Amino acid sequence: MPDRRTFLSLVAAGAALQPLVARAQERFSPFVGSNPENVRRMVELAAPRSGETVIDLGSGDGRIVFAALQDRPGVRGLGVEISAELVQKSNAAAKAQGLGDRVQFMHQNAFDADLGKVDVIFMWLFPELMRLLRPKILAQARPGTRVVVATWDLGSWTADAVDDAGGMTPAIRKWIVPAHIEGGWEWEATVQDRTHRFSALFEQHMQKAEGVVRVGNRREIFQHMILRGEQINFSLRMTLPGLGFTNMIYAGSVRGDSIEGTIDAQIPRPGDDEAMDEVRVPWRARRTTTLGYFAPTGTNIS
Numbered sequence: 644m645p646d647r648r649t650f651l652s653l654v655a656a657g658a659a660l661q662p663l664v665a666r667a668q669e670r671f672s673p674f675v676g677s678n679p680e681n682v683r684r685m686v687e688l689a690a691p692r693s694g695e696t697v698i699d700l701g702s703g704d705g706r707i708v709f710a711a712l713q714d715r716p717g718v719r720g721l722g723v724e725i726s727a728e729l730v731q732k733s734n735a736a737a738k739a740q741g742l743g744d745r746v747q748f749m750h751q752n753a754f755d756a757d758l759g760k761v762d763v764i765f766m767w768l769f770p771e772l773m774r775l776l777r778p779k780i781l782a783q784a785r786p787g788t789r790v791v792v793a794t795w796d797l798g799s800w801t802a803d804a805v806d807d808a809g810g811m812t813p814a815i816r817k818w819i820v821p822a823h824i825e826g827g828w829e830w831e832a833t834v835q836d837r838t839h840r841f842s843a844l845f846e847q848h849m850q851k852a853e854g855v856v857r858v859g860n861r862r863e864i865f866q867h868m869i870l871r872g873e874q875i876n877f878s879l880r881m882t883l884p885g886l887g888f889t890n891m892i893y894a895g896s897v898r899g900d901s902i903e904g905t906i907d908a909q910i911p912r913p914g915d916d917e918a919m920d921e922v923r924v925p926w927r928a929r930r931t932t933t934l935g936y937f938a939p940t941g942t943n944i945s
């Protein structure tokens with residue numbers, strides 16, 4: 644693709660300028676417009692819906708934002724761009740297309756963009772610049788925000804969806820910003836009139852999550868944990884005091900320092916070794932810094 648070749652030669656030039664760029668403290672990606680087919684594929688993968696807001700970090704002449712709004716009347720668009728001239732041209736083009744009330748291009752550094760109210764983030768910048776923006780996105784964008792990038796990846800953050808035709812056609816990747824779950828969580832669950840206290844520790848690298856839990860003096864590992872935006876799902880199989888070996892399926896939504904959802908539990912039927920009863924109970928977890936998981940265990944572990 645011609646624009647890819649141009650961009651790759653710019654990357655090579657950028658590498659030669661690396662020491663100067665590094666001294667300048669701020670990374671910069673020059674204006675090269677995305678080719679229309681890549682723009683179409685980026686918008687298709689992002690799939691903006693009515694009521695949503697998209698932003699292009701380094702919006703150039705605004706082409707990605709305009710494409711995202713085309714035939715989608717309920718979608719709003721934002722662009723941030725370091726070149727005042729391109730911002731002025733983009734805003735003039737928006738006005739000329741009758742989109743002045745739905746689009747705003749701002750003369751701003753991408754590192755200063757407000758990402759807290761957008762649903763889709765588009766980027767087509769030098770890979771290093773996008774990698775440097777990654778922590779800002781993870782820290783400031785809301786869980787569930789889609790990030791769509793052409794050609795390059797975002798380092799060790801694995802894409803959630805890829806449109807890859809192979810050959811010389813650049814891949815388009817989509818990431819979903821995960822909720823922050825790393826750390827200690829506690830909850831009580833009452834199953835058949837018995838209340839159990841769970842002290843859990845979630846570990847997280849981007850959307851990859853795992854964890855362990857303690858109930859009484861028993862500890863267990865969560866299985867099949869999936870974190871997608873604010874949605875969290877996992878299973879837990881462990882012996883609960885008074886109930887026996889219990890299979891639990893957890894599903895919830897992470898909202899800041901709390902998780903709300905359900906636990907579907909299969910518990911042994913009293914007096915019948917073969918049969919299991921199924922119950923659904925509410926799951927309400929809260930974040931904690933005084934985690935019972937680390938409390939002394941002692942030697943009486945029978």
Ligand SMILES: C[S@@+](CC[C@H](N)C(=O)[O-])C[C@H]1O[C@@H](n2cnc3c(N)ncnc32)[C@H](O)[C@@H]1O
Nearest residue numbers: 672673674675676677701703724725752753767
């Ligand atoms: C490769 S062009 C992409 C333009 C447009 N997104 C597209 O795909 O057609 C990169 C754009 O980012 C702008 N840019 C570079 N560094 C920036 C920064 N730190 N903040 C905001 N804009 C930046 C450049 O001026 C340029 O217009």
